[in-house]
Amino acid sequence: MSTDGTTDARAGGDPLIEFRHVTRRFSSGRGSAVTAVDDVSFTVDKGEVYGVIGFSGAGKSTLIRLINGLERPTSGIITVLGHEVSGLSESKLRHVRSRIGMVFQQFNLFQSRNVAGNVAYPLRVAGWGKADRERRVHELLEFVGLADKAKAFPEQLSGGQKQRVGIARALAVKPDVLLADESTSALDPSTTGEVLRLLRRANEELGITIVAITHEMEVIRSIADRVAVMDKGKIIEEGRVYDIFSNPRDDGEVTFVGSALKDRPTPEDIGRIRQHTTGRLVTVSLKDSSAVGSVLGRAAEHGVAFEIVHGGMNTTKNASFGLLTLALEGEHHAVQRFVETMKAATPVQEVRDGEEVPR
C-alpha cells in the first residue's frame, strides 16, 4: 500500500489510515462553495498518535469525520483498516465504524441514559450479551476511574467526568482506532491534563491508534507522535512533533507554534532587559543533544561574564527543547570568540533592541 513513498518509514506494516488527494467541498447555496479539505494526503500507522492542529475553520472537523464516513469526500480515496471507506454505503460503513471509537468536544452523551447505559450502548449495537456487557462496562469504568458513577446521569457529572465517560464509551468495543475531535477544548486546564493522560494510556496500554484534532498546542505536545498543521483545508506541514516544534518553517505554522512557545523575549521584554544590562544579547537553542551547559561553564576562561535574562523550555511527548537569552559582558573580541564557540555547539541568534527574535 505504501507505494508512493509518503508512508512514514519507521512503521513496519501498511498504514491503518490513508488519505490520497482527498477533497471535500461544501456548496453553500447561491453557487458559492467552501473547500473544507483541499487535496489532502497523509497516512497514520498502527499504534501511533497522529495530531492535526489548526485554527477553527481550518477543516479539521471535516477531516476527522471523513475517516469514519460521517462526511463523504468530494474526490480522493480514503482507506481505513483495509476498507476503502470513501466508496462504502452507509450500511456497509457500519462494520468499519464499529472498529473506530470517537470522542467529541461536547461529549455527546445520551441524556436519556445513565453512565453505564452510555458505555453499554455501543456494546448493544455490536450485539454483546447482557452478562458480557455488564462485565465490560465495569471494566471500562474502572479504566477511566468512574466505577462509582455507573448510575449517575450525564447532568450530574463535571466536564472532565463526562469526557471520561465519552472515552469509556469510545473504547467499549475494543476499537483499533480512536478519533478525538477537540476532546479537551470544552474543558478547563486541570481536567484537560486528566483527559490527555487517559488518551495516552489508551494508546500505550491498549495499543489503540489515535487521531486527535485540536487547536490546542498542549494536546499535540503531550500526546502526539506526529503532527499535521492544517490551514485553509490544506496540510501545510507534517512531521514528528519534536521536529516541527523545534524547527518551525511555514508561515501559518509559525503563529501556531509561536502561540505555544513562550521561549523568546518580545521587544517589550528586551526593552526591560536593557534597563539592567548593556551587554550583547544572544539567544541560544537548547535541545536534549546540545551541550550548552559545558560551553557556558567555560565563559570565564574567555574573559566573558554572562547573565541569563530570558528563557523557556518546552516538552513534547518524548523530548524537550528551549531557548535561553543571555546578556554577555566583556571585551568586544572576547565576547565574539565566545559566541563563535557557542555556535559550534548549538544555533545562536543575535537579539536586536526593539525587534522580534526571528524563528
Place this chain on the structure above:
Amino acid sequence: MIDTYRNLDWDYYGPELFDALGETIQMVVFAFAISAWIGLTLGLLLYTTRAGGLLANAPVFWTVNFLVNTIRPIPFIILIAALQPVTISMLGTGIGNTAVIHAMVWASSFGIARIVEQNLVTIDPGVIEAARAMGASRTRIIFTVILPEAFGPLILGFTFVIIAMIDMSALAGIVGGGGLGNFAIVEGYQRFRPEVTWLAVAAVIVMVHLLQILGNLAARKVLRR
C-alpha cells in the same frame, strides 16, 4: 347560586352528566389511540427526511410538510363537515360519535405530527452523530436515541394534544354525537339553564387539570427535573 344547584334535579342531570363525560373520554381515547401513532410516524418522517436529516429525502419531506400545512389549519367544525363524504364511505355513516372520532383522528394526527417534529428538532445532533459513529443503524437510532432523548418533551406535547382533543370532541353535537359539549348546549344553553352548562364546564376543567398534572409528573420523571 348555591340554591340553584341545590334545586337542580340531580337524579336527572347526574346520570346525564356522567354519560356525557363517558362519551367525551371515549371519543378522546379512541381518537388519540389512533392519531398518536399516525402523528408520531408523520412527525418522525418530517424530522428525519428534512435536509441534513438521518433519512434526508426532499420529496417525502415536502409532501408530508404540505399535507400537514394543508389539513392542520382547517377549523375543526369545518373539517367535520368537509370530511362527510370520506366519513360516510369509510364508516357507512356520517353522524354520531364514530364520525366525530374519525374527524378527530384527521385533525389531531397532523397536529401531533407538527408537535413531534418540533420536539425532535431540539435533540442535540451530536448524540445522533455519536450513535452513527458507533455503527448504529438508522432504525436503531430512531428507536434508541431519537425517541428516548425527546421522550420528556414528547409527553408534554402529547398532553397538550389530548387537551386540544377534548376541545374538538365538544363539537360532536354538530353531527349528532354526544359528550360534554353536546350536554352543555342541549341541556344547558338551549333550555336557558346556565347552571347546567357550568356543570359541563366544571367537568372539563377538572379533567384538563388532572391530565396536565399527570403529564407534568410523567415528564418530570423522565427528564429527572
